[in-house]
Amino acid sequence: MAAISGFFSHLYTITLVLFTIMILELVMLVQSVTGFHSRKPKINSTQYLKFIEEKNPTIRYSKRSKLEPNECIVCLSEIEEGEKVRRLKCNHTFHRDCLDEWLQQFWATCPLCRTKVLPDEIVANFRSQNEVYDGSDEDIMHMLTALHSNSIHRFF
Ligand SMILES: [Zn+2]
Ligand SMILES: [Zn+2]
CATH class of the missing domain: 1.10.287 (Helix Hairpins)
Incomplete structure (x- = not known):
């Protein structure tokens, strides 16, 4: 039993x-x-990077093009000839990888002068997706x- x-x-x-x-x-x-x-489409890292790329296309650094400054403030090393860089609207130039990392991890602003790199709503959407997911x-x-x-x- x-x-x-x-x-x-x-x-x-x-x-x-x-x-x-x-x-x-x-x-x-x-x-x-x-x-x-899915009321609001969420932005993932890939889409976020695509937005950055659209706004600030990757270019090859050339000393002749006289981009300022010739030092990447994110990694504090000199930008070499032919390296992939992004030049922001404020005319500041950074290594592409350094800047992308910065924009994802910290603020969506220029590391030097704090000029906005991306529209607020895109940043807010990306942050809400990656920090406090609901x-x-x-x-x-x-x-x-x-x-x-x-x-x-x-x-x-
Ligand atoms: Zn760098
Ligand atoms: Zn700047």
């Missing part, structure tokens, strides 16, 4: 877990169908993964 009641309580747990998974999957489905979380999709995904692997390991 004990074996049987054990079996039933086991079955009950399995049903409960599977039911929770089903509910969560349903929630995700509804969200993806209604576009609940999408609960990822939470549900984590929960689902945990539940799936848990139930599989424990019961099957």
Whole structure:
């Protein structure tokens, strides 16, 4: 008898877990169908870099073009002939990679004079995506993964 009641309580747990998974999957489905979380298109790093590239195209540094300054303030080293650089509207020039890193990690402004490099709404969108994300999709995904692997390991 004990074996049987054990079996039933086991079955009950399995049903409960599977039911929770089903509910969560349903929630995700509804969200993806209604576009609940995609009211505002989010900007990821690739798109953000594309915006930077559009506004400030990469150029090859040449001493003859007399770009100022000839030192990259981000890495504090001299810009060499032929290196990939970006020249901002304020006429300040930086290594492309140094500037891209700076614009993503710190502020979307010129490291030297603080002139805005990108429109505010793009920066705000990118920041909201990468710092305080408000999408609960990822939470549900984590929960689902945990539940799936848990139930599989424990019961099957
Ligand atoms: Zn640099
Ligand atoms: Zn500047």
